Amino acid sequence: MSQQMALIGLDWGTSSLRAYLYGADGAVLAARQHAWGIRQLPEGGFPAALRAITAGWPPCTVVAAGMVGSRQGWCEVPYVNVPADARAIARGMLRVGACHSHDLWIAPxxxxxxxxxxxxxxxxQIIGALTRGSQELASAHFVLPGTHSKWATVNEGCIVAFDTVMxxxxxxxxxxHSILGIGTASDTVHAFSQAAFVRGLRAVQDSGSSGVFGCLFATRALMLAGELAADDVPDYLSGLLIGEEFRLAALRGANAHPLCLIGxxxxxxxxxxxxxxxxxASPTIVEDAAAEGLWQLAAMAGLLEQARLHSYSGADA
Amino acid sequence: MSQQMALIGLDWGTSSLRAYLYGADGAVLAARQHAWGIRQLPEGGFPAALRAITAGWPPCTVVAAGMVGSRQGWCEVPYVNVPADARAIARGMLRVGACHSHDLWIAPxxxxxxxxxxxxxxxxQIIGALTRGSQELASAHFVLPGTHSKWATVNEGCIVAFDTVMxxxxxxxxxxHSILGIGTASDTVHAFSQAAFVRGLRAVQDSGSSGVFGCLFATRALMLAGELAADDVPDYLSGLLIGEEFRLAALRGANAHPLCLIGxxxxxxxxxxxxxxxxxASPTIVEDAAAEGLWQLAAMAGLLEQARLHSYSGADA
Structure with a gap:
């Protein structure tokens, strides 16, 4: 029992909750996922969700990151200002208190x-990718696509700036909800039309300094004119919006550095x-960055020592 | 009875229907408005809406413009390509057929x-504004703010180009529906905060070639930081979006010509x-442009002659 490591990591966002149980070397022994994002918690709220998703796992230190630390989360953890490296982020972690025999720490x-x-x-996730990725990524642009896509600039392991696009x-x-979706089968799943997607990318690229806002309505006009199939509208629109991310990144000079994708x-x-x-140049893709990042932050914050102590006391109980 | 002019104009859009009864000189004798846009018609559809909104008015020629001529409208009237002047638009009108003793014509x-x-x-509306406005407007930019704002370039009375922004x-x-509205009282009516609106305008102006897409999420970040009051979010956002219209217009060189607002x-x-x-320079504002434009198109299409004939036959009935 004294060999048993006990650390749990939580990647707790708006719409989903992922839990990881780690071995002593940081390897993920077990992973679970549920739709209990902070906006759709089960009865009993945060403690009930934590209890349920860690059911059967040893009582131990828990480190969490994501919207769980926001004003609408379990406990608001103040933001840390950029530039910030893993150490600075770890220093900003807050202990929420014991719960169900867990010690819970939330990252800022x-x-x-x-x-x-x-x-x-x-x-x-970026901290995790910096550990997982090659040395080349220590100075790179990290792109985290999603509901609110993030583009972060990392310089020698330090996050120096970032931008969000919705x-x-x-x-x-x-x-x-908009006129662009009328007549498109947005509820059915189509195969990805790369041609429509690339067409959207190029429309934004060709717009120069105008950008996506001036291109949106053309989606409707092209469909009415029979020049864009209704089935292609979603991928064309996706191309416009993702193209705008890259247009904005180019204005910030992002083309000069390697790109790392997390998603x-x-x-x-x-x-x-x-x-x-x-x-x-072809971007690097890093998977499981959140699990790695949670482990790294726990290590930086000295929680692994605490976890070992906790593990021993668990053995005594 | 032979003196009585009989023409009705309909400005029939997605969410509202406006009807005008004209005198012989084109003056509006009566105007009515209802929420019977083409997406929210009463039982009985288009004919029922027309019958109800013109109840008690003399049977006569009707000229209509707007989404009533779209694929989802009463009858699809093919688009006329720009450049187009009032005469070209009038030539593109289609007679939908008699209904409730009205002759109905729809503009393209x-x-x-x-x-x-x-x-x-x-x-x-632009044709109407060209008639109502001063001679200076014969070559100008016309801005029609709304759900889908239009910026049209008019050269010597001819609409040569236009752009739509949503x-x-x-x-x-x-x-x-988005994260930007969370915590804002979007259902209550606040007094217009010009300071918040101007702040939004300047954020887009200062963004240079980036534009509004890269500025949107900052609305949330500023609110979280306590630097933008929740009550000010709607007007700040309005400033961002309207500012983007002006940023795009400047890229097209719109600052060189007089501006005319219709709305x-x-x-x-x-x-x-x-x-x-x-x-x-301070823009001109033109009101009641639709009523004037419908009259002008009817005149160009020779419908006023027809209306007179119709009026005589009405007297015989």
Missing amino acids: GLRRIAPADVMRGEET TGELYALLLK EPALCERYLVAAAEFGH | GLRRIAPADVMRGEET TGELYALLLK EPALCERYLVAAAEFGH
Whole structure:
């Protein structure tokens, strides 16, 4: 029992909760996932969700990151300002208190003062990717596609700046609620039309300084004119919005550095296509970055020592 | 009875229907309005709505413009390509057929081939504004704020190009459905905060070639940081989106020509503030442009002659 490591990591976002049980070397022994994001908690709220997702796992120290540390989360953990490295983030962690014989620590998010921007959870993924990835990534651009896509600039292991674009949220809103979605089968799943996607990318690329806002309505006009099939509208729109991310990144000089993608494979696939269109060298893709990042932050915060102590006392109980 | 002019004009859009009864000189004798836009028709559909809104008015020729001529409308009237003047638009009108002893004519919308764009109804308002406005407006930029704002370039009375930006629709979607609306009282009516609006305008102006897409999430970050009051979010967001319209217009060289605003007074007020911020000379505002435009198109299409004949036959009945 004295050999048993006891650390649990939680990647707790708006719409999902992922839990990891680690071995002594940081390897993930078990992983679980549930839709208990902070906006859709089970009865009993945060403690009940934690209890349920760790059921049967040893009582031990828990380290969490993501929206669980936001104002709407379990406990608001103040942002740490960029530039910030893993050590600075670890220093900003807060102990929420014991719960169900767990010691719970929540990681802070990052804040950029001007232009104003915030992230929660992605910082931990970036820390994980920095550990997992090659040395080349110590100075690179990290792209985390999603509801609110993040583009972070890392310099010698330190997150120096980042920008948020509401790509995924706008995509869903426009397809579901706007005129652009009318007549498209947004509820059915189509095979990815790379041709439509690339066409969207190029429309934004060709727009120069105008960008995506001036291109959106053309989606409707092209469909009315029979020049864009209704089935192709979602991928064309996806191309417009992801293309805008790359157009903005180019304005910030992102083309000069290697690109690292952290995200779901299907989404990363689109970003690979976009990166090629926008003249980037082929990006690195890092998986399971959150699990690695949570472990790293726990280590930096000295929680692994505590976990070992906890493990011994667990053996005594 | 032979002196009585009989023409009815309909400005029939997605969410509202406006009807005008004209005197022989084109003056509006009576005007009615109802929420029977083409997406919310009463039982009995288009004919029932027309019958009800013209109840008690003399049977006569009807000229209509707007989404009523779209694929989802009463009858699809093919677009006329720009460049197009009032005569070209009038030539594109289609007679839908008699209904409730009315002869119904629907005006075409305008289409731009590249970049692809379409309008329905605004062309008629521009024709009306060209008649109502001063000679200076014969070559000007016409701005029609709304759900889908239109910026049209008119050269010697001819509409040569136009662009659509989904300002109003995005504003409503973002406030109602996105993270930006969380914590804001979007359902209550606040006094217009010009300071918040101007702050939004300047954020886009200062973004240079980036534009609004990269600025949206900052609305949330500023609110979280306590640097933007929740009550100010709607007007700040309005400033961002309307500011983007002016940023795009400047890229197209719109600052070189006079600006004419056609729209609701409260909305035009915002565009006046934005025009000043973006260095435009004070724009002209034209009201009741649709009523005037419908009359002009009827005249160009020879429908006033027909209306007179109809009026005589009405007297015989």
